[in-house]
Amino acid sequence: MSDRSGQARSLVVLSPLRSGVTAAGESFAYSARRLLQGLPQGTGSPFASVPDTYMARWYLLDDVRYQGGAREDHLNNRYLALLVQHYGPTDRWLDNLWQYAQSTLQALYTHAWGFDQVRSAEGWRHYIERCRVPTGYFFNGSNDEPLMTQLKALYLRQQFTAFVMQHQGLPDTQLQAAFVAWAAEHQPDNLTAPTWQPGADTLHEATAVQADHAPTAQPAGGRTDDGD
Amino acid sequence: MSNIAGKAYAMNVVTPLKPGQRWLARLIHWLAGTRLLRSKLLGLRTLSLIHYAGWAILPRRRWPRLDSAQPSENLHYDYYLFFSNFNGSWEQYVDSFSSAIPAGLDLMWWRNVGYPGSVPRNPFHAYIEHNQFWTHHYYSAYPLATSNDVKAACRLRPALCELASRADRLSAQEFGQRYRTLLTEQQEHLGLVAESPVVSLAHQAVVERRRVEQTEPAVPPAQESGS
Amino acid sequence: MTVIDLHDVQGNLVKPYGRYGYPLARYGFLRIRSGDAARHWLQAVLPHVTTGAPWPDRRAQQYGAAPPLPEATLNLAFSAAGLKAIGVPEKSLDALPEEFRLGMRGRCDLLGDDGPSAPEHWDPIWQGPAVHVWVSINARSEAALQRQTAWLQDSLEATDGGVELLTGHRGPGDDCWQEAGALTEQGRVVPREHFGFVDGISDPYFEGCGQPPEHVIGEGKPQRGGNPRDASGWAPLATGEFVLGYPDEADEYPLSALPQILTRNGTFLVYRKLHQNVASWRRYMSEMGRNFPGGADALAASMAGRWPNGAPLSECPDQASADAFMAELERLREARRLATEPAEKARLDKAYACQQQRLKAFNYADDLAGGRCPVGAHIRRTNPRGALEYGQEGAFRTPAALTDRRRLLRRGLPYGSSPPETTDADEHGIILMVLNASIKRQFEFVQQKWINYGNDFRLGNERDPLVGNQPLDDAEVPGQPGGHYKIPGGAQPPWFCARLPRFVETRGGDYFFLPSLSALHMLAAGNVDPT
Ligand code: HEM
Numbered sequence: 004m005s006d007r008s009g010q011a012r013s014l015v016v017l018s019p020l021r022s023g024v025t026a027a028g029e030s031f032a033y034s035a036r037r038l039l040q041g042l043p044q045g046t047g048s049p050f051a052s053v054p055d056t057y058m059a060r061w062y063l064l065d066d067v068r069y070q071g072g073a074r075e076d077h078l079n080n081r082y083l084a085l086l087v088q089h090y091g092p093t094d095r096w097l098d099n100l101w102q103y104a105q106s107t108l109q110a111l112y113t114h115a116w117g118f119d120q121v122r123s124a125e126g127w128r129h130y131i132e133r134c135r136v137p138t139g140y141f142f143n144g145s146n147d148e149p150l151m152t153q154l155k156a157l158y159l160r161q162q163f164t165a166f167v168m169q170h171q172g173l174p175d176t177q178l179q180a181a182f183v184a185w186a187a188e189h190q191p192d193n194l195t196a197p198t199w200q201p202g203a204d205t206l207h208e209a210t211a212v213q214a215d216h217a218p219t220a221q222p223a224g225g226r227t228d229d230g231d
Numbered sequence: 232m233s234n235i236a237g238k239a240y241a242m243n244v245v246t247p248l249k250p251g252q253r254w255l256a257r258l259i260h261w262l263a264g265t266r267l268l269r270s271k272l273l274g275l276r277t278l279s280l281i282h283y284a285g286w287a288i289l290p291r292r293r294w295p296r297l298d299s300a301q302p303s304e305n306l307h308y309d310y311y312l313f314f315s316n317f318n319g320s321w322e323q324y325v326d327s328f329s330s331a332i333p334a335g336l337d338l339m340w341w342r343n344v345g346y347p348g349s350v351p352r353n354p355f356h357a358y359i360e361h362n363q364f365w366t367h368h369y370y371s372a373y374p375l376a377t378s379n380d381v382k383a384a385c386r387l388r389p390a391l392c393e394l395a396s397r398a399d400r401l402s403a404q405e406f407g408q409r410y411r412t413l414l415t416e417q418q419e420h421l422g423l424v425a426e427s428p429v430v431s432l433a434h435q436a437v438v439e440r441r442r443v444e445q446t447e448p449a450v451p452p453a454q455e456s457g458s
Numbered sequence: 459m460t461v462i463d464l465h466d467v468q469g470n471l472v473k474p475y476g477r478y479g480y481p482l483a484r485y486g487f488l489r490i491r492s493g494d495a496a497r498h499w500l501q502a503v504l505p506h507v508t509t510g511a512p513w514p515d516r517r518a519q520q521y522g523a524a525p526p527l528p529e530a531t532l533n534l535a536f537s538a539a540g541l542k543a544i545g546v547p548e549k550s551l552d553a554l555p556e557e558f559r560l561g562m563r564g565r566c567d568l569l570g571d572d573g574p575s576a577p578e579h580w581d582p583i584w585q586g587p588a589v590h591v592w593v594s595i596n597a598r599s600e601a602a603l604q605r606q607t608a609w610l611q612d613s614l615e616a617t618d619g620g621v622e623l624l625t626g627h628r629g630p631g632d633d634c635w636q637e638a639g640a641l642t643e644q645g646r647v648v649p650r651e652h653f654g655f656v657d658g659i660s661d662p663y664f665e666g667c668g669q670p671p672e673h674v675i676g677e678g679k680p681q682r683g684g685n686p687r688d689a690s691g692w693a694p695l696a697t698g699e700f701v702l703g704y705p706d707e708a709d710e711y712p713l714s715a716l717p718q719i720l721t722r723n724g725t726f727l728v729y730r731k732l733h734q735n736v737a738s739w740r741r742y743m744s745e746m747g748r749n750f751p752g753g754a755d756a757l758a759a760s761m762a763g764r765w766p767n768g769a770p771l772s773e774c775p776d777q778a779s780a781d782a783f784m785a786e787l788e789r790l791r792e793a794r795r796l797a798t799e800p801a802e803k804a805r806l807d808k809a810y811a812c813q814q815q816r817l818k819a820f821n822y823a824d825d826l827a828g829g830r831c832p833v834g835a836h837i838r839r840t841n842p843r844g845a846l847e848y849g850q851e852g853a854f855r856t857p858a859a860l861t862d863r864r865r866l867l868r869r870g871l872p873y874g875s876s877p878p879e880t881t882d883a884d885e886h887g888i889i890l891m892v893l894n895a896s897i898k899r900q901f902e903f904v905q906q907k908w909i910n911y912g913n914d915f916r917l918g919n920e921r922d923p924l925v926g927n928q929p930l931d932d933a934e935v936p937g938q939p940g941g942h943y944k945i946p947g948g949a950q951p952p953w954f955c956a957r958l959p960r961f962v963e964t965r966g967g968d969y970f971f972l973p974s975l976s977a978l979h980m981l982a983a984g985n986v987d988p989t
Pocket residue numbers: 651653655656657658659660661732733734762764836837838840841866868887888890901904905924925962
C-alpha cells in the first residue's frame with residue numbers, strides 16, 4: 004500500500020452523493036456536475052491557491068461499466084471522485100484546501116452524504132478519512148520537489164536558455180557581467196519571486212501576473228477564494 | 232468537462248477485478264514499489280510521458296458509506312481505480328503502452344474482468360475507451376510543462392544557483408570556464424517550452440473553449456450555496 | 459513470411475520511381491461530375507495503371523532478354539469524396555478512418571498548418587470543393603511525359619466533361635498539372651532537393667516489399683542485441699504498416715472497409731506540396747555558418763542529420779570523412795561499371811551494395827546525447843530508430859517499439875528551380891507523398907509530435923529545424939522569427955540556433971486512398987457491395 008512516492012503523495016477520495024433532489028429539484032449528481040463545469044480553470048481553479056498541489060481533478064463516477072459476458076454490476080450511489088497528487092503531508096494539504104477553497108468545497112460537498120457535519124478543517128479531514136481509498140501503487144514519473152521549487156526551476160530554465168542563446172560567443176568579461184545581471188534579475192535562490200504562477204497555461208500568464216501577485220506568493224499567504 | 236490541462240491529460244479508468252484476485256493485485260502493487268518489480272517498470276519510467284499515475288483497489292464491500300440512509304452497494308466484483316496524468320494525446324499514450332511495455336501493463340491488469348491484453352492494439356483501445364471516465368475539473372500546476380520539462384528544470388536549477396552564488400567573485404576567465412562547464416554538463420536540460428501544440432481535435436475544442444472563456448466573463452460557480 | 463501480390467498493388471507503393479530512372483513527374487487532380495462517365499473512364503485507363511510487378515534488371519533488357527520498362531507510369535488514388543462520387547456506397551465509406559474522410563484541410567490544426575501555411579494561402583486548386591482523384595505520371599524522358607499526358611488528357615476529353623482535370627497549381631500555361639522532377643546540374647540529373655541535400659536515401663523495408671534482402675540493414679526495424687551495421691541488427695517491418703490486408707506491428711490487421719477486397723493491397727497516400735524558402739535557407743546558413751564550428755555545410759548537416767552529400771552524421775563527424783565516404787561509394791560504382799570478369803564484378807557489386815547500405819546502417823543507441831547526430835535533426839526526428847529507449851536496455855519490448863509504428867514510405871520529387879539569385883517567392887519545393895496504412899498513426903503523428911514538437915526527444919517545444927512550423931514571432935523580439943534549435947556539443951557546450959525562420963511552408967494537399975488493381979476494377983465496374 005503506498006500513497007506516497009518520496010515526498011509526492013496521492014490522495015483518492017470517493018464521496019457518495021445524496022439520493023433524491025436538491026431544493027431546485029435537480030438530482031444531486033446533476034447539480035454537482037454543473038457546479039464543477041462552472042469552476043474557473045487554470046490560475047482561477049480552486050486548486051491553484053492551494054500550496055503544493057501538483058495536479059488535481061474532480062470527476063463523477065455515476066456507475067461502473069458492464070463488461071459483457073460477466074456478471075452485471077451497478078452502483079446504487081453516484082460518487083464524486085477527488086484525486087490529488089501533491090507534495091508533503093496530506094493532512095497539511097487538506098487543511099490548506101479547506102482554508103483556501105472553503106466556499107467551493109461547501110458548495111460542492113453539500114451534495115454529498117455525511118458532509119453536513121463538517122464545520123472546520125478538522126471536520127473536513129475527518130470527513131475525507133471516511134471517504135478515502137488507499138492508493139495501491141503510486142507511480143511518480145516526474146519528481147517530488149516542493150511545487151515552488153518546481154515552478155521556480157521551470158521559470159529559470161526558460162530564462163536561462165534564452166540567456167544562453169542571446170549571449171552565445173560573447174567574450175568572458177562581457178559574459179560574466181551579463182550573467183551577474185541575469186542572476187540579480189532572476190534570483191535563482193529565491194523561490195518566491197520571480198517565478199511561474201501556478202496553473203498558468205500561457206507563458207504570458209505564467210510571468211505577467213508576477214507584478215501583482217509577487218508579495219502574496221504561496222505558501223506564505225496563498226489567496227483564498229472566499230469573497231472573490 | 233475536460234480531460235486536458237495544457238500539456239497534461241487526465242485519465243480515469245475503473246474496472247472490475249476477477250473474484251479472489253484482490254490480494255494478488257495488492258501484492259503486485261506492493262512489489263511494484265520494491266526492487267523486485269521495479270525493473271519491470273523501467274519501461275514506464277523510460278516512456279517518460281507520465282507526471283503521476285496510480286492504481287487503487289476498492290473491495291466490493293468497502294465503498295464509502297457515510298450515512299445509514301445512504302443506500303449500500305451490492306456488487307459482485309472488487310474494483311480497480313486507475314488514474315494518470317500524462318503528456319501528449321490519448322492515442323499516443325495508449326499506443327505507447329501497447330507497443331512498448333505490454334508485459335508491464337498486463338502484469339497490472341490481467342486480473343481484470345474482460346481485459347483483452349495489451350496486444351493487439353485495437354481491442355485494448357476499445358477496453359480503455361469503454362471503461363474510461365471523463366474528468367469534470369482538471370488542474371495542473373504547470374500546464375506549460377511536461378514531466379520531462381519538470382525533471383530537466385529541477386536538475387538544472389542547482390547548477391545555476393551554484394554558479395550565480397559566486398559569479399561576481401570569479402575572474403572573467405574562471406567564470407567563462409565554469410559557465411562553459413555548466414553548459415556542457417547541463418546541455419540536455421536546456422530548452423524552451425511554449426503553449427502545447429494542438430494534439431487532438433478534443434484538445435482543439437479545449438483551446439477554443441479557453442479562448443471563449445477569456446474573451447467573455449468567466450461563468451461564476453453555479454451557486455455558492457455556502458455563502 | 460508475407461508474400462504480396464505485387465501485380466495487384468500499384469507500382470508507387472513498392473517503387474520510388476525517381477530512383478528507378480523516372481526523373482520527371484506530373485500530378486493532376488480530377489473532379490467527377492458523372493459517376494457513369496468516371497467508371498467508363500476508369501475502365502479505359504485501367505490497363506495502363508502501373509503495378510508493382512518486379513521490373514527486370516536493366517542489363518537483362520539491354521540484351522533483349524526482358525520486356526522493356528514502360529516509358530511512363532500511371533497511378534491513381536481517390537479522396538473520400540472521390541470514392542463517393544464514383545459510386546462507393548455510404549456503408550463502405552463509413553468504415554474508412556475519420557482523418558481520411560476529413561481530408562488534409564480538415565486536419566490543418568493538427569498538422570501545424572498555420573500562418574503562411576494556412577489553407578487560405580494554399581494553391582487555388584485546394585480552394586474549391588474537395589478534389590476527387592489524384593493522377594500521377596512518372597516518365598523516363600520529356601517526350602514520354604508529353605505522350606502520356608496527351609493520351610491521358612484525350613481519355614478525359616472523351617468523358618465529355620464527366621471527369622474534369624482541375625487547374626490551379628500556380629504553374630505556367632494552362633496550369634492543369636503540378637510539374638515535378640529531379641533537379642539537374644549541368645544537364646545531369648542529381649538526387650538533390652533545393653536546400654542542397656541528397657534526398658531519397660532511406661525508405662522503410664517491410665516484409666514482401668520486393669527489395670533486395672540486404673536493404674533490411676538500416677531500413678527495417680532495429681533488433682535487440684544485434685549489430686546495426688549488419689543484418690543481425692535489423693528485421694523487416696510488418697507488411698500491414700504499409701499495405702492494407704496484412705498483419706501489422708500490433709499483430710492485427712489494419713483497418714479494412716467492407717467488402718475487404720476494396721482495401722486489401724491498397725494503402726493511404728498523403729499528397730503534400732511543400733514550398734521551400736530557399737533564399738532564407740541560404741542566407742541563414744551563410745550568416746550562422748560563419749560562427750558555427752565547421753562552417754555552413756556543417757551547420758546544414760547538423761540540421762538534417764546528413765551531410766549535403768548524403769553521408770550520415772552518425773558515421774561521418776566532419777566534412778573530410780563525409781567526402782571520403784561518398785568518394786568510396788563513387789569509386790565502387792565506377793569500378794563495378796567497368797568490371798568485366800564475372801567474379802570480380804560480383805565482388806564489386808557486393809562491396810558497392812555494402813557501402814550503399816552503410817549510408818543507413820546506424821542506430822542512435824550509441825549516440826544518445828546527440829554529440830554526433832543532434833537529437834533534434836530532421837532524420838533523427840522522423841525516424842528515431844532505437845533512440846527513444848534512451849539506453850535503458852530492455853525497457854521496451856523491442857528497442858524501437860515507439861518508432862516501428864510511425865514509419866513512412868516517402869515518394870515524390872522536387873518541383874521548380876532555385877538558381878543562385880532565387881528568392882523565397884519563386885515556385886520551388888518538394889511534392890511530398892507519404893504512403894502508410896494509417897495516416898493518423900503514421901504521417902500525422904510524425905508531423906505533429908516529432909516535426910512540430912519536441913517532447914518525445916526531451917526538447918521542450920523545439921521543432922524540426924528543417925521543416926518545422928517555427929513560431930512566426932520570437933517571444934522576446936516580436937517581428938523576428940522565433941524558432942530555435944539545440945545542437946548538442948558532446949564534450950563541448952551545445953550550440954544554439956536562434957531566430958530560426960520557417961524554411962518550409964505548406965501549399966496544399968489532401969489525403970487519398972490508393973486502391974489495388976482489383977479494387978480499381980471493382981470501382982470501374984461499379985460493383986462495390988458492402989452487404
Ligand atoms: C521540404 C521539406 C523536406 C525536405 C527538404 C526534406 C529533406 C530530407 C532529407 C535531405 C532527408 C535525408 C535523405 C534520406 O534519408 O532519404 C530526409 C529524410 C527523411 N524525411 Fe524529410 N524532408 C522534408 C519533409 C519531410 C516531411 C514533411 C516528412 C514527414 C512527414 C519527412 C520525413 C522524412 C523521413 C521519414 C526521412 C527518412 C529518415 C530515416 O529513415 O532515416 N520529410 N528528408
